[in-house]
Amino acid sequence: MLYLVMLLQLILAIGMLGELGLKLIVTSALLVLLIYIWAYTSEPKGSYHALEREQIPWLYDGVAKMAKKAGIRMPKIYLLEDYIPNAYSFKNTLVFSLGLFEVLGEEEILAVAAHEIGHIKNGDTKLFPVIAYSRYLMMLLTLMIVVVTKSSLVSFTSLILYALYEMSRAEYLKKREFGADHTALGLLDVPLSLKHALEELKYYEDLRENVKTNALPSIEPSIDRKQGTQIIETHPSYDERILRILLEINPGLPQNRLQ
Amino acid sequence: MEPHEFKLTEEGIRAVLPPLEAEIMEEMWKLKVATAGQLYEILKERHPDIRRSTVSILMNRLCERGLLKRNVETGRGGMRYVYSITTTREEFEEKVVKSILDALMSNFREATYAYLSKMKK
Numbered sequence: 001m002l003y004l005v006m007l008l009q010l011i012l013a014i015g016m017l018g019e020l021g022l023k024l025i026v027t028s029a030l031l032v033l034l035i036y037i038w039a040y041t042s043e044p045k046g047s048y049h050a051l052e053r054e055q056i057p058w059l060y061d062g063v064a065k066m067a068k069k070a071g072i073r074m075p076k077i078y079l080l081e082d083y084i085p086n087a088y089s090f091k092n093t094l095v096f097s098l099g100l101f102e103v104l105g106e107e108e109i110l111a112v113a114a115h116e117i118g119h120i121k122n123g124d125t126k127l128f129p130v131i132a133y134s135r136y137l138m139m140l141l142t143l144m145i146v147v148v149t150k151s152s153l154v155s156f157t158s159l160i161l162y163a164l165y166e167m168s169r170a171e172y173l174k175k176r177e178f179g180a181d182h183t184a185l186g187l188l189d190v191p192l193s194l195k196h197a198l199e200e201l202k203y204y205e206d207l208r209e210n211v212k213t214n215a216l217p218s219i220e221p222s223i224d225r226k227q228g229t230q231i232i233e234t235h236p237s238y239d240e241r242i243l244r245i246l247l248e249i250n251p252g253l254p255q256n257r258l259q
Numbered sequence: 260m261e262p263h264e265f266k267l268t269e270e271g272i273r274a275v276l277p278p279l280e281a282e283i284m285e286e287m288w289k290l291k292v293a294t295a296g297q298l299y300e301i302l303k304e305r306h307p308d309i310r311r312s313t314v315s316i317l318m319n320r321l322c323e324r325g326l327l328k329r330n331v332e333t334g335r336g337g338m339r340y341v342y343s344i345t346t347t348r349e350e351f352e353e354k355v356v357k358s359i360l361d362a363l364m365s366n367f368r369e370a371t372y373a374y375l376s377k378m379k380k
Contacts, residue, residue, distance in 0.1 A: 049338060058335035079338050081331055083319050086313075098331065098340050102295040102315040204312040 004167040008139065008163045013141045016149045019142075030134040030138055039129055040091060047081035048095065062110040063094065063117070066187040071119040085204060089116040090125050090173075103204055107190055108197035115194065117184030124176050131169065138165050166232050174236040181241055185248055195245045202238035272348075275355055280317050284351075287366070292343045294321055318342050333345060 013021040053060040060077065067074050075092045082097040085104065089095065094116045100109060117126055145158040185191045267276045273281045279302075286301055287293060297315040321327040325345060332341045346354070363371040 051337070059337075083315070083329065083340060085315075094335060098338060099315065100340060101337075103310075103312045105311075173299070200310065200312060203310060204316070207316055 002165070002172045005161055005165045005168055006110070006134065009141055009158065009165065010027050011157055012161065016151075016154050016179075020148070021144070024144060025137070028137040032130070032137055035133050036129055044093075044095070048078045049081075051077040051079055058106055059096075059109065060115070062106075063113050063160070066110070066114050066117050067205055069187050070117050070183065072117065072121050075117065075120060078130075087112045087116055087200060089237065090120045090129075092120055093198075094120075103200055104197055108194040108200060111184065111188055111190075111194035111197045112186055114184035114187045115180050117187060118180030119176070120196070121180050121183055122176065126179065128173075131173070135169065139163060143238060151189060170234045171230040177241070178244055182246060183246065185245065187245045191249050194244055198238045198242050200247070202242075266356075272351070272355075279313070280321055280324075283314070283317055283321060287321075287327060287342065287344050288348045292341055294339055294341055296339075298342075 010025060013025060014234055017022075017024065051060065058098060063077060064074050075089070075094050078093060078095045080086070080095050082096060083099040083102070085100040086097040087095060087100055094113060096112070099113065104112065119128075126235070139162070142158050142162040146155045162183065170178060171255045181194065186193055264275065268354060272284060276284060282302065282305075283298060286298060290297070295315045295318050296309070298318065299309070299375070300309050302309050304305070318327060319329070321372055322329050322342070327342045328345050329340050331338055
């Protein structure tokens with residue numbers, strides 16, 4: 001669906017803008033490619049620290065074991081100076097914030113690592129930047145079609161295609177997250193540790209968002225970083241992921257019992 | 260840290276800090292330097308249901324309040340955050356008393372003077 005919508009928008013741009021549309025697409029595509037190459041070849045700067053095995057052997061060995069099982073090269077591991085628990089992957093690299101080590105136990109951190117290895121194995125770390133940069137191309141094309149063409153029907157069609165693109169992009173990214181969880185479950189010695197990790201991270205975020213004001217009246221959201229709100233969520237919720245994990249581990253469980 | 264609230268019904272530093280934050284500070288004044296994990300192990304004995312997340316969030320909140328500071332330490336066991344106190348208990352209590360008296364003096368100058376002089380006698 002995502003690729004089909006993109007293709008339709010490209011055809012519309014070439015059809016309506018003619019040579020200008022073609023030039024725009026080629027230039028933007030080249031620009032996207034250049035940004036992609038730059039992003040793919042540059043190393044992280046700032047508060048990132050490359051992890052040596054002797055620093056945290058259980059993490060290093062755990063990642064090595066899972067990488068071998070997944071059939072990928074041993075990823076580089078970085079620690080990020082940030083007190084908010086977070087983990088992510090890019091290229092063949094895993095990043096763990098120091099805050100993660102404050103809120104999760106060893107098995108749970110390995111579960112988070114397994115999810116990120118899942119992204120690498122499934123090719124998401126190569127694909128996600130392309131999707132992210134292509135979004136700008138879609139925005140630009142839509143804007144140009146709306147501004148340049150005089151037909152309101154064409155403008156309307158282009159806007160609809162853009163809306164469809166945003167929805168299918170969100171759906172696509174969610175699917176990839178579920179896919180990374182699925183891969184992680186196959187890599188982990190204790191698959192339930194991924195569920196436990198997600199539950200703890202959900203608890204942390206709930207606490208940050210002042211949900212548990214009655215239990216802890218002192219929590220004020222002002223101490224935490226401001227987060228932008230998204231109109232279309234590109235990440236599945238913790239509950240959705242936990243439910244899927246439970247269903248995958250216990251295929252016999254009826255969904256209504258879990259909800 | 261300047262206290263903005265004083266609870267007349269609470270004892271000690273709980274009058275100016277929420278209960279769990281006060282407990283963390285009590286422990287931190289004893290330890291002076293600790294990780295969130297160490298504090299979690301201590302608090303878990305008194306609060307079996309407490310979670311690592313709660314301790315981490317509260318310790319970072321105490322950093323925001325200026326009562327603790329956070330540093331990265333590299334050693335055995337890898338990199339981690341270590342928290343240390345920025346003020347002694349005595350300095351903190353002195354600040355609390357000063358802030359309260361300043362507030363009383365600016366709002367109820369005469370009555371505060373009268374009461375303090377009565378106390379002196």
